[in-house]
Amino acid sequence: MEFNRINIGVIGCGHWGPNHIRIFSHLPGSSVLMCADPDQSRLESVKNSFLNIQTTADHKAIFNNPDIHAVCIAAPTNTHYALAKEALECGKHVLCEKPLAMKPEECHELKDLAERKKKVLMVGHIFLFNAGIVWLKECIGSGELGKIHYAYSTRTNLGPFRYDVNALWDLAPHDISIFNYLFDGSPVNVSARGQKCLGESHEDLAFATLEYPHDILANVHVSWLDPRKVRQITIVGDKKMVVWDDLDNIGPIKLYDKHVEKTKKFYETYGEFQLLSKEGSVMIPKVGASEPLKKQGEYFLSCIAKGIAPEVSDASKGLDVVRTLCAIQTSMEHQGSLIKIS
Ligand SMILES: NC(=O)c1ccc[n+]([C@@H]2O[C@H](COP(=O)([O-])OP(=O)(O)OC[C@H]3O[C@@H](n4cnc5c(N)ncnc54)[C@H](O)[C@@H]3O)[C@@H](O)[C@H]2O)c1
Structure with missing residues (x-):
């Protein structure tokens, strides 16, 4: 049409x-x-x-x-x-x-x-339309970071508080959707703890650990009871490491040319560690400014105009996020039990 x-x-x-x-x-x-x-x-x-x-x-x-x-x-x-x-x-x-x-x-x-x-x-x-996150996706895809070991996100602030859902359901959909996008899939299991500090009905914070395929571990920390507004993700690869900070005025991405050489016999002393750790420069790429x-x-309108189903952020991706949120919620209610996601 x-x-x-x-x-x-x-x-x-x-x-x-x-x-x-x-x-x-x-x-x-x-x-x-x-x-x-x-x-x-x-x-x-x-x-x-x-x-x-x-x-x-x-x-x-x-x-x-x-x-x-x-x-x-x-x-x-x-x-x-x-x-x-x-x-x-x-x-x-x-x-x-x-x-x-x-x-x-x-x-x-x-x-x-x-x-x-x-x-x-x-x-x-x-965030799948955030220029910094799109840059991260391309960086991982190009192999620049090497094999991804692990990642963690922090999304905290003092408020705003909600009454219909807890801090997990309010804030973590962003981080889960980002990690699913960056790691081309969804977690196979999760384990999480949360706490109800301000009332009896809703968790005000959550610490969730998500295991992705290919041995990638990701941790999500969300809270609306925190002294600082933080929007950050750190990804550690075996070649380079990268930090995304959505609130950094100089640039949201810092690419660290740092890694540790793996040898057959891993280090035993600090001196040996110094020889194995490689520290290069820090690069702040231009990622462009767009809202x-x-x-x-624009993407929503173009899908309607062309009569095509959205590939970015479609209902399947929404389902993956909801499935993960449910598993995290279950784990929180069972003191951090490991919950498998089929
Ligand atoms: N993508 C983002 O970065 C982002 C940021 C903030 C909020 N959100 C999402 O947007 C949604 C709204 O968040 P908010 O911060 O604006 O909440 P809000 O509480 O400030 O506003 C929600 C509004 O919806 C109204 N409402 C309730 N039932 C309605 C109905 N049946 N029909 C029409 N209006 C109804 C309420 O009266 C209220 O004015 C939430 O799902 C939230 O997760 C997304």
Whole structure:
């Protein structure tokens, strides 16, 4: 089907929804016709910034509007599955914020429904559109790091706190989607601990260890109870090591020409270690500046216009992330037991 301009409805106008409204209002291929939120104050604030957008307290008005081709779901996580299902059933293309749903079987159902209805279903795994993360993917693919030994991510801040999901479900979808993308697969097992510091219902932090194929171990630390805002990933290969820091103004990537020579007889003294460790320069590559949310929006529109299923951040990738989140949650509830993921 050919579209001159793709009309979008945005569902959820809290903290994040207005960013989608801004992007789809400014992209040349789309217009935002309507947005929905049961909270009147959110709608007022959208009306003040975007004069031509119709607002509604009932998301069904968007689903029933025949002029709207696609919806963007930026409502709380525990509403994603029901809203995405209803949208697809009403014949809309869907860009759903992360995570796609809260159970693997819900993701399967949404994926099948989108295929049956021939609609694009994409998940807002925004970091797959981040120039620094794309650079990391190319760096790993080129073999520059050598064989990857392990990786770890830190995603912390003081707040914002959520009431529908814990810090794992809120924050870790980003890191899991990044590691799945970088390591071309999903974890085979996980083990994790979390803690409920501020209340009795939700974990405010989690430390999860994910084992990927090819002996790659990845650790994810997420927390909304931390003194510092950190967005970092470190990847250690047997040739080079790299650190991504999304908040570094000089450049998000630092490539360290460092490694340790492996010998048949490994070191026994510090002196021997010094001879084996190789320390070179640190390189800060130019990765270019682009807004990931804009790139994600452009990709969603191009999939609709071309009538193709998204390869980046499709429902299968959303399912992999949800399956991993469920396994981590189970492990947390069993004091860190190893949970296999089939
Ligand atoms: N990709 C990212 O970097 C990123 C960043 C922030 C949030 N998010 C995701 O975006 C979603 C929203 O997060 P937020 O921070 O904006 O939360 P929020 O609580 O600030 O806003 C959610 C809004 O949805 C509204 N809402 C609830 N039920 C609704 C319904 N049935 N129809 C329409 N609106 C409804 C609420 O009234 C609220 O205004 C979450 O899934 C979150 O994971 C993604």
